[in-house]
Amino acid sequence: MAEEKEMEFLFNQLVKARIRVDELDLRETKGLLKLFAVKRAQNEERKKQLKETAENRVGSNDNNDGEENV
Numbered sequence: 001m002a003e004e005k006e007m008e009f010l011f012n013q014l015v016k017a018r019i020r021v022d023e024l025d026l027r028e029t030k031g032l033l034k035l036f037a038v039k040r041a042q043n044e045e046r047k048k049q050l051k052e053t054a055e056n057r058v059g060s061n062d063n064n065d066g067e068e069n070v
């Protein structure tokens with residue numbers, strides 16, 4: 001948990017241009033790569049959930065026989 005917080009802090013420092021990528025050591029670089037993989041997986045899961053929600057809404061609208069949703 002502490003490592004994840006440290007990596008999030010490092011990421012924020014990179015985004016704010018307070019540190020450069022070439023200033024990171026091997027452990028920090030590997031930690032950031034791991035963090036990116038976790039965040040990517042979370043984003044893919046969220047994308048999947050949003051797609052399912054949108055499909056369910058379209059499907060429920062089709063069942064209303066032209067009634068307007070308010």
